[in-house]
Each structure stands twice: as C-alpha cells, then as structure tokens.
Amino acid sequence: MIWQQVIxxxxxxxxxxxxxVGYSLVYSVLNFSNFAHGEVLMVxxxxxxxxxxxxxxxxxxxxxxxxxxxxxxxxxxxxxGYRPLRLRHAPTLYFMISAMGLSIFLQNFTIVTxxxxxxxxxxxxxxxxxxxxxxxxxxxxxxxxxxxxISLGLMTWFICGTRLGSAIQAAAYNMRxxxxxxxxxxxxxxxxxxxxxxxxGVGGVMFGMKYTVYPWMGNLTIKAFxxxxxxxxxxxxxxxVGAFVLGITETFAAAFVSSAFRDLFSFALMILIxxxxxxxxxxxxxxxxA
Amino acid sequence: xxxxxxxxxxxxxxxxxxxxxKGAKSDTIKIGSFGSLSGDQxxxxxxxxxxxxxxxEQINQAGGILGKKLELITYDDxxxxxxxxxxxxxxxxxxxxxxxxxxxxxGRNIAVAPVxxxxxxxxxxxxxxxxxxxxxxxxxxxxxxxxxxxxDPYAGDVLAQFAxxxxxxxKAALLYEISSDYSVGMRxxxxxxxxxxxxxxxxxxxxxxxxxxxxxxxxxxxxxxxxVIIMPILYKEVALSAKQARDLGIKATMLGGDxxxxxxxxxxxGDAVEGxxxxxxxxxxxxxxxxxxxxxxDKYQKDIEINSILGHDAMMMLKSAIERAGKADPQAxxxxxxxxxxxxxxxxxxxxxxxxxxxxxxxxSIITIKDKKFVFVxxxxxxx
Numbered sequence: 001m002i003w004q005q006v007i008x009x010x011x012x013x014x015x016x017x018x019x020x021v022g023y024s025l026v027y028s029v030l031n032f033s034n035f036a037h038g039e040v041l042m043v044x045x046x047x048x049x050x051x052x053x054x055x056x057x058x059x060x061x062x063x064x065x066x067x068x069x070x071x072x073x074x075x076x077x078x079x080x081g082y083r084p085l086r087l088r089h090a091p092t093l094y095f096m097i098s099a100m101g102l103s104i105f106l107q108n109f110t111i112v113t114x115x116x117x118x119x120x121x122x123x124x125x126x127x128x129x130x131x132x133x134x135x136x137x138x139x140x141x142x143x144x145x146x147x148x149x150i151s152l153g154l155m156t157w158f159i160c161g162t163r164l165g166s167a168i169q170a171a172a173y174n175m176r177x178x179x180x181x182x183x184x185x186x187x188x189x190x191x192x193x194x195x196x197x198x199x200x201g202v203g204g205v206m207f208g209m210k211y212t213v214y215p216w217m218g219n220l221t222i223k224a225f226x227x228x229x230x231x232x233x234x235x236x237x238x239x240x241v242g243a244f245v246l247g248i249t250e251t252f253a254a255a256f257v258s259s260a261f262r263d264l265f266s267f268a269l270m271i272l273i274x275x276x277x278x279x280x281x282x283x284x285x286x287x288x289x290a
Numbered sequence: 291x292x293x294x295x296x297x298x299x300x301x302x303x304x305x306x307x308x309x310x311x312k313g314a315k316s317d318t319i320k321i322g323s324f325g326s327l328s329g330d331q332x333x334x335x336x337x338x339x340x341x342x343x344x345x346x347e348q349i350n351q352a353g354g355i356l357g358k359k360l361e362l363i364t365y366d367d368x369x370x371x372x373x374x375x376x377x378x379x380x381x382x383x384x385x386x387x388x389x390x391x392x393x394x395x396x397g398r399n400i401a402v403a404p405v406x407x408x409x410x411x412x413x414x415x416x417x418x419x420x421x422x423x424x425x426x427x428x429x430x431x432x433x434x435x436x437x438x439x440x441x442d443p444y445a446g447d448v449l450a451q452f453a454x455x456x457x458x459x460x461k462a463a464l465l466y467e468i469s470s471d472y473s474v475g476m477r478x479x480x481x482x483x484x485x486x487x488x489x490x491x492x493x494x495x496x497x498x499x500x501x502x503x504x505x506x507x508x509x510x511x512x513x514x515x516x517x518v519i520i521m522p523i524l525y526k527e528v529a530l531s532a533k534q535a536r537d538l539g540i541k542a543t544m545l546g547g548d549x550x551x552x553x554x555x556x557x558x559x560g561d562a563v564e565g566x567x568x569x570x571x572x573x574x575x576x577x578x579x580x581x582x583x584x585x586x587x588d589k590y591q592k593d594i595e596i597n598s599i600l601g602h603d604a605m606m607m608l609k610s611a612i613e614r615a616g617k618a619d620p621q622a623x624x625x626x627x628x629x630x631x632x633x634x635x636x637x638x639x640x641x642x643x644x645x646x647x648x649x650x651x652x653x654x655s656i657i658t659i660k661d662k663k664f665v666f667v668x669x670x671x672x673x674x
Contacts, residue, residue, distance in 0.1 A: 001513045011505070259495045259506060262498070
C-alpha cells in the first residue's frame with residue numbers, strides 16, 4: 001500500500017511540476033508570479049480537447065497546438081495585463097490585481113462562449129492499468145510522466161544550453177544590467193512568458209486527459225503554486241522537487257491521516273517551509289536563479 | 291322618492307351577488323402551482339407542471355373532487371427564490387387558492403415555506419429533497435409544508451438495504467464529499483443502517499468540493515477489499531472517481547444516489563460505471579407509469595421526465611387530502627395531508643410522518659447502468 005501511494009503521489013506531482021515550473025520561471029525574471037497561469041492551462045486544455053475530439057488530429061499534434069496556443073496566450077496576457085504596469089514600475093500588488101482580473105475574465109468568457117459543462121478527452125491511451133504484482137500504474141500516468149520529463153528536459157536545455165537561455169539567466173540575475181549589456185529585456189520577458197505558457201499548455205492537456213476539462217479548472221493550479229513556493233520560487237529544479245514533495249505529502253496525508261485533511265497538510269507544508277527556509281527547498285538566495 | 295328607492299333594491303341585490311369573490315361559492319376548487327418554467331432549470335419545471343396539468347385534467351374527467359372541478363393556476367418562478375415567493379404570494383392573496391403544489395427545488399421551497407406558514411395555506415413540494423424544507427432546524431416543523439419525494443438521507447438507508455439484502459454484500463467502503471450536506475447526510479444514514487444490519491465498513495473516505503484526484507482514497511479503499519463502494523456524490527465526482535478506481539484495478543460494484551442520473555455521467559465515465567446501481571425517486575421506465583406516459587406523450591408530444599411523475603404524485607396527495615377533509619378548506623386540507631396513510635402513487639406508497647412531514651418508508655427506484663444507458667431494475671421497498 002505504501003508503494004501504491006508513492007506512485008499516486010508521483011503521478012499527482014508530475015502534473016504539478018509542469019505547472020509549477022511556469023510559476024517559477026516568471027518569478028525568476030520578474031519577481032512576481034503570473035496568477036492567471038491557471039487560465040492559460042485551461043485554454044491549453046480546451047485547445048487539446050478540440051484538436052482531439054473535433055478535429056481528430058493525432059495526439060502529438062494536439063499537444064503541439066496546445067503548447068503553441070498556451071505560449072502565445074501567455075505572451076498576450078503579459079502584453080495586455082502586465083506590460084503597462086511594468087513600464088510604470090507599479091507595485092507588485094497591482095500585478096496581482098491585474099492577474100485576478102484576467103483570471104475572472106477568462107473563466108467567465110469561457111463559461112459564456114463554450115459553456116460550463118465538464119468535457120472529457122477521448123480515450124487515447126488504454127485505460128486499464130499496468131500491473132507490477134499488486135501495484136497498479138496507470139498507462140496514462142506513465143505517458144504523463146514521460147511527457148513531463150521531456151518538457152522539463154527541453155526547457156532546461158533551452159535555458160542552459162542556448163544563447164537566448166543565457167540571456168534569460170542574465171536577466172534573472174539583473175534585468176537592468178542585462179539590458180545595458182545589449183539584451184533586449186522585452187524580448188526576454190516575452191520568451192519567458194512563452195515558455196511558461198507552453199508548459200501550462202502541455203500541463204493543460206495532461207490535466208484534461210487525467211481528469212476533465214471545465215472553465216474553472218485553473219483554480220486547481222494553486223497547488224502548483226504551493227509546490228513552486230515549497231521548492232523555492234524562481235528555481236526551476238526547485239519547482240520540480242517541490243511538486244513531487246507536495247504530491248507525495250498530499251497522498252500520504254490522505255492515506256495515513258485523513259483524506260479530509262489533505263489540503264490542510266499542503267498549506268501547512270508551505271507555511272512550515274516559509275518559516276524555516278524562506279527561500280524554499282532549493283531557492284538559492286538571489287545569486288543564480290533560473 | 292320612495293318609489294325610486296324600492297326600484298333600487300333588487301338592482302342592489304343583484305349587484306351584491308355579482309360582486310361576491312369569485313370561487314367562494316363557485317363549483318371549482320382553485321389550486322395554485324409554481325415552478326421553473328423558464329431559466330436553466332426549465333426542463334425540470336416544465337416537466338413537473340405538465341405532469342400536474344395532465345393529472346388535474348384526468349381528475350376532472352373522472353368527475354373532479356367532492357363533485358367540483360379543479361382549477362389549476364400556474365406561475366413561473368424562473369428558478370429564482372424571490373420570484374417563487376412572489377408567485378406564491380400572488381396565488382394566495384389574489385387568486386385565493388386553497389393549496390399550492392410545487393416546486394422542484396429545495397432552495398425555492400425553503401424560501402416559500404415561511405410565506406405559506408403565515409398565510410396558513412398548505413404547499414406540497416414535488417422534488418425538494420433537502421431535510422430542511424420541512425424541518426428547518428431540529429424540533430421545528432413547517433406546519434404547512436409537505437412533499438411527495440423522499441429526503442436525501444433516506445436514500446442512504448435504501449442503499450444500505452439494497453446492497454445488503456439484494457446484492458448480498460457484507461463489506462462496504464464509502465467515498466463521500468465532506469463539504470456537502472447532501473453527501474454527508476446520505477453517508478451517515480447508510481452507515482447507520484448498514485451497521486445495524488451487521489455489515490462492516492472497510493473504509494470511510496472523504497474528499498473536498500473541487501477535488502479531482504481520488505487515488506489516495508481509492509488506494510485505501512482497494513486495500514480494504516470491499517464488496518461494494520458507496521458513492522453518495524454528484525456525477526462529476528462519480529465519473530472521475532469511478533475512472534480512477536478502475537485505473538487502480540478496483541472491481542467492486544459502485545452504488546450511489548440521485549446525484550448520479552445525468553447524461554454527462556455516461557459521457558464522462560464511459561465504461562467505468564457499467565454495472566453500477568443508484569437509487570432514484572422513480573423512473574420513467576417503471577411498469578406502472580407506462581399508461582400515463584402514453585397519455586402524456588399524446589398531450590405534449592414529448593416524453594415524461596422523473597419530475598413529471600412527482601408532479602402527478604404531489605397532485606394525487608392533494609386530491610386524497612381534499613377528499614378526506616370533505617371540504618376545500620386550507621386548514622382542513624393541511625390536517626388531512628398530515629394524516630396521509632397508505633396512499634398509492636406512481637413512485638410508491640405515501641405515509642406522511644406527522645413529526646417531519648416527510649413520506650416515510652417510500653419505495654425507491656433502483657437503476658443500473660448497462661451498455662451506457664440507465665436501465666430501471668425495480669421498485670425497492672425498504673424494510674421498516
């Protein structure tokens with residue numbers, strides 16, 4: 001039973017990781033989090049859903065579409081909701097208010113246009129589990145795990161192994177100095193939002209396949225934000241570690257304490273981390289973020 | 291002068307007769323009705339009221355009640371509590387009805403209950419299943435509010451008896467929504483009757499509104515090897531948890547309540563809910579409803595809903611009460627409603643409990659899911 005619960009925890013953590021990375025990435029460069037990230041996930045999930053069920057596109061093309069749409073969506077949100085504030089050097093609180101506005105707008109826009117119904121992805125992968133003795137591993141969970149690993153690997157390569165990635169690292173270190181060195185800060189911000197949005201797009205498709213698609217599904221990304229905080233906001237490996245720590249903590253709390261107390265444990269874990277290690281598990285204090 | 295006065299007298303008398311309030315000595319009995327004829331609950335409200343209208347028509351064709359025809363006055367509450375209160379006030383104050391039938395929602399009936407209480411006009415709800423509709427707090431009874439449906443927690447008792455006696459299950463696991471009165475109530479009653487009969491509870495797992503992942507709970511449930519899993523929850527969570535349960539290799543039969551029936555359940559859950567059972571208030575496929583269903587189809591050119599059946603049953607409760615009261619007087623009807631005994635209606639036998647105004651021991655319909663369709667199994671009479 002313990003091992004089955006560990007598998008459950010990893011399977012939940014995998015989805016959190018994809019979303020948490022988006023929160024962390026934006027924070028690393030701009031020192032605030034995009035709280036409309038959940039709605040990017042929602043749009044990605046709907047994109048994937050319609051690509052598969054209405055357009056009958058192959059699975060990987062549907063994921064690709066969700067990635068592109070999620071990325072562009074995040075860039076658009078930045079231009080509309082955050083850029084004007086950034087240029088005016090507005091206090092962080094204004095960014096949060098703007099994000100709330102964007103979230104509420106997008107949720108309601110979806111309810112009015114697409115409808116409040118729950119939608120289910122067609123079965124793309126076998127629904128029966130793969131059994132290792134008494135341990136059941138969902139086929140879909142394996143797929144999600146692999147896709148998550150590939151996405152995170154690609155993102156790490158982009159940030160650590162390309163010139164644009166170096167620019168992002170430089171901007172994360174100090175945006176103003178990076179600008180003086182000839183890096184275009186607007187371009188860096190757009191790329192960062194695109195990457196975050198793209199990962200949310202993948203996350204949305206994973207989430208939709210695993211659970212279901214509905215207009216306010218973005219609300220669930222609050223858990224991924226907790227994961228990012230636990231891992232250390234601004235640190236990508238931290239976000240991934242935080243996601244798995246949170247996934248397993250939640251699962252164990254539900255399994256061995258009481259399922260009704262699950263969220264209590266998530267939030268308690270976050271508070272505990274903030275009190276003991278304000279930078280998060282892997283937050284390196286403002287020297288080398290991203 | 292004198293002669294002209296004499297001339298006036300008959301005219302005056304005539305005038306007074308014609309001015310008498312309509313219906314006071316007429317040959318009809320005025321009954322009010324309200325429900326959501328428009329709005330997002332229109333499907334249910336229309337089915338409900340069309341069921342009532344057809345029933346009134348049939349009663350009138352058979353000679354009416356106490357030799358008088360029924361006159362049904364219907365208002366739309368748009369699925370809104372304020373509109374419902376206005377509709378009922380209008381029925382009572384302007385139309386002077388002797389009783390009100392409706393409506394199809396607990397929220398609106400809770401809003402309307404104080405109004406009928408103050409006006410002393412009985413109301414019979416068709417589909418308000420929340421216990422607080424008639425008993426807003428323990429020890430307090432809404433004297434003028436009644437209902438034709440059984441209450442939510444009662445379904446838990448029915449589930450327990452059906453699983454134990456018919457499915458011969460001995461070990462049950464529970465999965466319920468801790469933040470919902472509906473779910474907690476049904477789970478409590480299930481547990482109570484289950485343990486009284488000698489069944490064991492192997493796992494009792496909760497989740498919170500909005501949760502989408504139930505694997506930790508389901509893994510515990512799987513470990514406990516139950517015969518049945520009781521899921522008194524709503525269709526979205528049923529679909530998700532059923533799929534995840536099958537993913538984990540759980541094969542136990544799943545059972546639930548009236549939060550299940552929705553075409554969205556079949557769409558979302560697919561094969562995962564095949565062979566599951568749930569209890570409902572009645573069913574359109576129940577054999578005793580088929581003749582009436584045909585008349586309904588002839589009249590409205592569409593099929594009945596479960597709400598139509600309860601609309602009929604509420605009207606039959608009122609008919610029986612007026613007949614036993616012997617007069618169309620609101621107070622006498624209320625007293626007769628309270629002593630309704632062994633009244634056979636479509637959804638079972640109604641015995642009104644004077645302490646709670648809920649129908650006691652009413653039959654429930656058991657529905658199963660087969661080939662992605664809801665299939666009526668039988669009417670189930672729980673033991674007392």
